[in-house]
Amino acid sequence: MLRATEDDGASCLPAGGAARHRHHSNGSDMSIFSRRKFLAAGGAAAGLALLQSSNVSPAQSCVATRYNLDSAKGKKMLQIYADSVRKMNNPLRYPEFTPLSWMFQWYTHMVRGDRSKAAEMARVFPLGGSALADEMWDTCQSHLGQPEQYFLPWHRMYLNFLEQIVRTVSGDPCFTLPYWDYTNPARQALPSEFRQRNSNRWGPLYRAERYPEINAGTPLPQGQVGLRLDLECMKSGSYNPFNGDAGFCANIDAMVHGAAHLDIGTPLGMASVPWAARDPIFWVHHCNIDRIWASWNRAGGSNPADAPFLDKTFVFANGSGERVAPRIGDVLSVAPAAYDVYLARPAGGLPFQPAASDAAAREMAPAALESNDAGVDGDIRLGGEAVTVPLGAGAGRAALSARAPRTGSTGQPILLIEGRSVTGFAASGFNVYVHAARHSILLPGSPAHVGQLHFFGLEMQHDHADGAHDPSAMSGRDASFVLRDDTRRMLATLDPANLAVTFVPIGAWDESVGAAVRRVALVLR
Incomplete structure (x- = not known):
């Protein structure tokens, strides 16, 4: 028989069994539910202010700050x-x-x-x-x-x-x-x-x-x-x-x-x-x-x-x-x-786009970027060893050289990684580098280091979807890195026809986990 106690919630698994059907009355705790009340619960809430409280009377006043x-x-x-x-x-x-x-x-x-x-x-x-x-x-x-x-x-x-x-x-x-x-x-x-x-x-x-x-x-x-x-x-x-x-x-x-x-x-x-x-x-x-x-x-x-x-x-x-x-x-x-304190935006951010652009952006076909990027498509498998992807010929890399950017461009290069996917639990991630294809020394914090890539939440979660969702949609998770000034200066000294992207695993990588990306591209904004 399960003995119900004032559980501190620190056990590995939640309490279960007969205790979940018992009710306890305490005059100071008006929030305790009966099953009948729970079954009857319904209706809609009005006025969803960010920190609205359902139990604040009109006479009470709270500055709802986190x-x-x-x-x-x-x-x-x-x-x-x-x-x-x-x-x-x-x-x-x-x-x-x-x-x-x-x-x-x-x-x-x-x-x-x-x-x-x-x-x-x-x-x-x-x-x-x-x-x-x-x-x-x-x-x-x-x-x-x-x-x-x-x-x-x-x-x-x-x-x-x-x-x-x-x-x-x-x-x-x-x-x-x-x-x-x-x-x-x-x-x-x-x-x-x-x-x-x-x-x-x-x-x-x-x-x-x-x-x-x-x-x-x-x-x-x-x-x-x-x-x-x-x-x-x-x-x-x-x-x-x-x-x-x-x-x-x-x-x-x-x-x-x-x-x-x-x-x-x-x-x-x-x-x-x-x-x-x-x-x-x-x-x-x-x-x-x-x-x-x-x-x-x-x-x-x-x-x-x-x-x-x-x-x-x-x-x-x-x-x-x-x-x-x-x-x-x-x-x-x-x-x-x-919030009591807000955060400043880091320097070097992309120009803000008006909200109206977002709907159109979701419909933008990848081909719309082809004239201004250099990339490689395919099933790029990542694992316990470093993986280098040569970017191949393309106008986008030429634009990353010392020459002036195209008319209307902000001159801000982006490394775009499309279609992250994984077949199991991926505990760690990868350091991502952009560099000359024959570059041999890649270190975190160097100009070649543009960011980190992980696969949190991309594994399918047993049968939670119950057939209601398309598993192929999980392969569409993208990420992009705005290249820093020191990275751009470094790239300007390199042959734009000889660039590559390398993914280096962070720590030990479980080789039974199949991580991949669908596309890697350099895009000039």
């Missing part, structure tokens, strides 16, 4: 968060079938990797009444073949409603999620509050399913995976792909977002999509990803403005556990005070 977790206000919010994680993991307070349970929120992202959605639905809802879970679970965008452009708004909604739920669970109507500012080189170690397994206060934030050195305080880029955390994605000039730029949404996913997931690890934790949202660090990580997006917008980046994008809806549960279906258009803008 704070750096290193700040005094951020640490106060982190304590509320830790207490709420503990409660949400306790099946006596919040049985698994209730939308306010930690497992229900985790499964909204994706159901655990060793079980299918159908099996978990049957386990958690043996008597039926699973309509909301059926709509919500396994809806993370965009790891099951959905359009990449949904990645940022879906996760913003996910944060917003988790925030509402914590307000209900904690009873604090002014709670806001803190963020972890890991692009600051001085803050790249996992925050200490998430590393205290036996702490009564912080224990709920601990997970053993991280790499040991990360739980010991080693900065993420110095761990066994070693992917760097930077803001290169902010150099994109458009939200969606445009003329050789993979776009901000694709690049934040392909760069800093996935890098943090993989650096933290493991395949049963942050490094794997089905397990990631079980870890409380997931939410403060994604809070920072949302802050980077908001910062890119403040710097001048435009979000798409086409009606199909704006009108797209997703299903969540609000702070009362009720079904809501917000539109993407409802969450694209944030209040100036949404």
Whole structure:
């Protein structure tokens, strides 16, 4: 017989069995659900402001600002968060079938990797009444073949409603999620509050399913995976792909977002999509990803403005556990005070494109770039050894020489990598270099080094798709690197007919994992 306790949420697997059907009454906790109330939950929410609270009365006033977790206000919010994680993991307070349970929120992202959605639905809802879970679970965008452009708004909604739920669970109507500012080189170690397994206060934030050195305080880029955390994605000039730029949404996913997931690890934790949202660090990580997006917008980046994008809806549960279906258009803008500090865009970014360009850019055929790029198409396999791809003849490389760029060009070269794909869990990634074909010394930090490539979330997740998504869509994930000034100066000294791109594995690479890219090209903007 399972004994239900005040679970701190630090066990490897969520509680199950008979306890999930028990109810506990506590006069101070009005958020506890009966199954009848859960089955009756429905309706829509109004006014989806970024940090709207479902339990703030008109007489109350909160400045809904998300704070750096290193700040005094951020640490106060982190304590509320830790207490709420503990409660949400306790099946006596919040049985698994209730939308306010930690497992229900985790499964909204994706159901655990060793079980299918159908099996978990049957386990958690043996008597039926699973309509909301059926709509919500396994809806993370965009790891099951959905359009990449949904990645940022879906996760913003996910944060917003988790925030509402914590307000209900904690009873604090002014709670806001803190963020972890890991692009600051001085803050790249996992925050200490998430590393205290036996702490009564912080224990709920601990997970053993991280790499040991990360739980010991080693900065993420110095761990066994070693992917760097930077803001290169902010150099994109458009939200969606445009003329050789993979776009901000694709690049934040392909760069800093996935890098943090993989650096933290493991395949049963942050490094794997089905397990990631079980870890409380997931939410403060994604809070920072949302802050980077908001910062890119403040710097001048435009979000798409086409009606199909704006009108797209997703299903969540609000702070009362009720079904809501917000539109993407409802969450694209944030209040100036949404974050305490915004980020500056790195120098050397591409010119911003107006929002109207994004819809047209998505329809742009690859042939539209042929007159101004040099690339190679095909199944470029990557693995445990360095792989060099000669770029071949092309006008784009000639334009990278000392000669003046074409009329109307910004003169900014981009390395475009199209169609990342992988056949299994890829724990690490590759350093990417552009250089003379006979170049023999390639070092991180050198002018030839243009960035890093990883494959986070691109493996198909057992049967989560349930046949509803096209597996071939997973091979369409792109990334692009705006070449730095020192790289451009180096290329100007080389024979433009003799350039190559080399992918060098970072650390050990599992040769049973088949990683590939479909196309590599140099594009002059």
